[in-house]
Amino acid sequence: MGRIALRAGRSNIGNPSKMVMQNSKIVAINSVNQQRNYASPSQVNQMATPVDVKPEARAGRGSMQKVGGKDAVADILESVPRGSTANRPIYLDAQSTTPVDPRVLDAMMPFFTNQYGNPHSRTHAYGWESEAAVEEAREHVAKLIGADAKEIIFTSGATESNNMSLKGVARFYKQKKKHIITTQTEHKCVLDSARKLQDEGFEVTYLPVQTNGLIRMEDLEAALRPDTSVVSIMAVNNEIGVVQPIAEIGHLLKTKGAQLAKEGGLSGKPLFHTDGAQAAGKIELDVDKMGIDLMSLSSHKIYGPKGIGACYVRRRPRVRMDPIISGGGQERGLRSGTLAPPLVVGFGEAARLAYQEREYDYQHVSALAQRLRDRILAEIECVLVNGDPTGYPGCTNLSFQYVEGESLLMALKDICLSSGSACTSASLEPSYVLRALGLDDENAHSSLRFGIGRFTTEEEIDYVSEKIIKVVTRLRELSPLWEMVQDGIDLKTIEWSG
Structure with a gap:
């Protein structure tokens, strides 16, 4: 009979002759009038x-x-x-x-059943096919933000990505740079990471926002110091939807930030991290044009599965950080642990659809x-x-x-x-x-x-x-x-x- 797609509620999609199982009988669903061919x-x-x-x-x-x-x-x-x-x-x-978009679920299903290989097993076909699927998903996620696939590190979600970005960068540069800048309206995991770093001896500046939720660029410029290691500002706020001037921030760090570091006898500009969980797939993002060095992403914010996310980490010029998870050295050694191919593939398909x-x-x-x-x-x-x-x-x-x-x-x-x-x-x-x-x-x-x-x-x-x-x-x-x-x-x- 071939493959039968099971659906519930308004998730029936596909061809006009899509088949579903209902009350132990196979019935045909007419999808001619369905909008975008996947939702009614x-x-x-x-x-x-x-x-x-x-x-x-x-x-x-x-x-x-x-x-x-x-x-x-x-x-x-x-x-x-x-x-x-x-x-x-x-x-x-x-x-x-x-x-989860039904099309995402369709892409994930084979990797729960017959294509179950460990993507890090490189001695047989099961591992090879899972690895190939993971790398294809990595390319889709990278394309969504204008990055290179090698710059995408898979994580458990944006919370982990935010933690590894702030803590990893701050701890790597702690001998010479002890200052961090963020805003008062960041996601709680960013604010709590900043407070944790304060307990470790770092100094953190929490920028205020205007009544419309936007930061003042003058406040950011005034807060920059020669020993500022990382600036973390959310792209799209998760409570009020405000879109921060990301490109302007990136330009300021490349110019004034780099100048201050040079005057202080330090190398490199402050690194720019943004929590892009609410921005990816919703507004146009380009990490090169916007001067972004690190970005946190989450699959379940773009109609993908929960439990999977990514951290964009720039390779040229190289961003250095201490990993917060140690192990087998997967994901460029920045996030060890066996990847979950079904989740990664689902994230990749969700990113492909979000871009499209x-x-x-x-x-x-x-x-x-x-x-x-x-x-x-x-x-x-x-x-x-x-x-x-x-x-x-x-x-x-x-x-x-x-x-x-x-x-x-x-x-x-x-x-x-x-x-x-x-x-x-x-x-x-x-x-x-x-x-x-x-x-x-x-x-x-x-x-x-x-x-x-x-x-x-x-x-x-x-x-x-x-x-x-x-x-x-x-x-x-x-x-x-x-x-x-x-x-x-x-x-x-x-x-x-x-």
Whole structure:
């Protein structure tokens, strides 16, 4: 019969005569009307899952609000539209992870079964075929960022890549260079790596950002020192989507940075590292044109599998670093350990598709983000758009003023949203990224991040917009603060009793 592709949900792709297994029978799926030949839009009544809040549920202060003896959140859930037949919530959290593209899964499957060789076994055919697949994937990842395949080091993900970039470079140059520069809005793994290096005796400068999330180039220039070893600045922020001036930063380090080092009797410019996990496949990247020396990448941010990432490490001029993992000397000796061919191949295919479809994806995401913002801002007043308006549109961050944050999220249980980074979601503290922009705790707590991706549909955006409008309206009707604002009272002039 040949190979049968198994699919679930909206993942049915391929030829019009694609076959799937369903209820122990083989049925044909007509894909003539499927968009881009791999995704079909959801129907509105199939999108959102009705979710009831149990009386004993607790999620901070929001779930404890009572109005006339009734749970306020439960009251809101009853008053807004809900889907009736769906099995899964709507997913708008693409910055935390993306679904594996079915085409990526197709590429991975042989390496879970019959092509299972160790890519480092070079004495037989099983190893050779796995090695060839790994090297092909390396070329696809390199092409995505304008690098050479030999400059791609496979890791477990961007967190490991960020760690090895900062710690590896700092420790290698520690005898002569003890200074590091980063920003206050970096991913937590970069900030924690910087703090670890501080404990080891390094000096770290944390650059502030403007209210739009962008750094000031003057601040970076002023922070440069002859003994600056590495500058780490994220390309696209994972919470607000702001795109930093990467090319300008690279040029500054080549000129002013190199000049300062020379004047201090030291060789080499400060190395430029960027966390590109949220940028790869979304905006154009070219490590040579942008002057980037190290870049961290993650597969599951570009519709590939989790557990695999990469670190771009420039070869000419050569970037030197101490490896943080020792072993058999794989990956140029910078990251020892046996590679996982299925994950590497999946990452490579995801990178190939991201390179091929970047412009289409960007236009698709931009149109949906604009549709979401226009609808919400037209119907709801006192909404803050966080971050630079020219940032990556697939990461839209909005603060709904005078709305209690926990109540807002509790009332949106059939929509997968985030109020910040997935890596810090367990904390009850407001987002440090939003606070760095100047937002107070109240506005930071009432923020939502909308992660729009390749498979998001107009129907989903319309449903989410309508739901948020009704939920925010209802919550404000229950809020005494909103009533005071409507009466023209400036809340900043009120002295609240403790």
